[in-house]
Amino acid sequence: MEINFEFRKLVMDHHIEPDLIKYCYQCSRCADNCPxxxxxxxxxxxxxxxxxxxxLRALLGYKNLLLEQDDLVIWGCTVCDTCDEVCPQNIELTEIFTFLKNQSIDLGKGPDFIYSQAQAVFDSAKAIPSQPAIERRRDQLGLPKVVAPDVEEIQTLLKNIGANKKLK
Ligand code: SF4
Ligand code: SF4
Incomplete structure (x- = not known):
């Protein structure tokens, strides 16, 4: 196990209240409640x-144990926020987990499903592109027609934040 001090500092600085993460005393309440x-x-x-x-790994700077493992290690989090709610130390775990996911993307190590979903958003301005079956079901339920998004505008926004360069 190798300690990456630069990564450790990035983690510390990233938390909304800098350094609060170091008050984690490994009580495991987050894991006990994580679905x-x-x-x-x-x-x-x-x-x-x-x-x-x-x-713990983020706090200790074990970058390789987080970013060079099975996708599940960091991408398993569904951001349901339960851990944030139950942590007795008020640590915003999901902030750290989002930081880890962004680091993973910066390294080009995200899972395939994330890239394909991001590509779908870029191509159609929707996470789930519309399909005739969805439209029919909406009609049956009496729901209004979905207004088509402005794909060009969304693409411009995504390009402005450099998201298009991170697609595969
Ligand atoms: S609930 Fe909070 S203090 Fe307890 S292990 Fe999880 S992050 Fe650490
Ligand atoms: S936000 Fe992620 S880590 Fe926290 S409880 Fe939900 S799935 Fe688990």
């Missing part, structure tokens, strides 16, 4: 998804 940990099963954080372990 993803419950189904990927790993209380001790050696396999599966575990927010407690991720906070």
């Amino acid at each position: 993803v940990t419950a189904v990927t099963e790993d209380f001790y954080g050696t396999t599966g998804y575990n927010p407690r372990t991720n906070i």
Whole structure:
């Protein structure tokens, strides 16, 4: 295990309240309440998804244990925010997990499904492009027609933040 001090500092600085993450005392309340940990099963954080372990690894600067592992290690988080709600130290875990995901994308190591979903947003301005079956179902339910998004405008916005350069 290699400590990456620069990465560690980035993590510390990223939290909305700098350095608060270091007050994590590994109580595991986040992991106990995480729905993803419950189904990927790993209380001790050696396999599966575990927010407690991720906070510890981020705090210690173990970049390679976070960003050079199975996709599940950081991308398993669904950002349901339960861990943020239950952490007794008021650590905003999901802020750190979003930072980790962004780091993963910067390194070109995100999972394929993320790139394909981002490409769909870029191409159609929708995460789920419309389909005839969806339109029919909406009609049956008496829902109004979905207004088509301005794809060009969305693409301009995405280009302005450089998101198009991160697509594969
Ligand atoms: S609930 Fe908070 S203090 Fe407890 S292990 Fe998780 S991040 Fe650390
Ligand atoms: S936000 Fe992520 S880590 Fe936290 S409880 Fe939900 S799935 Fe688990």
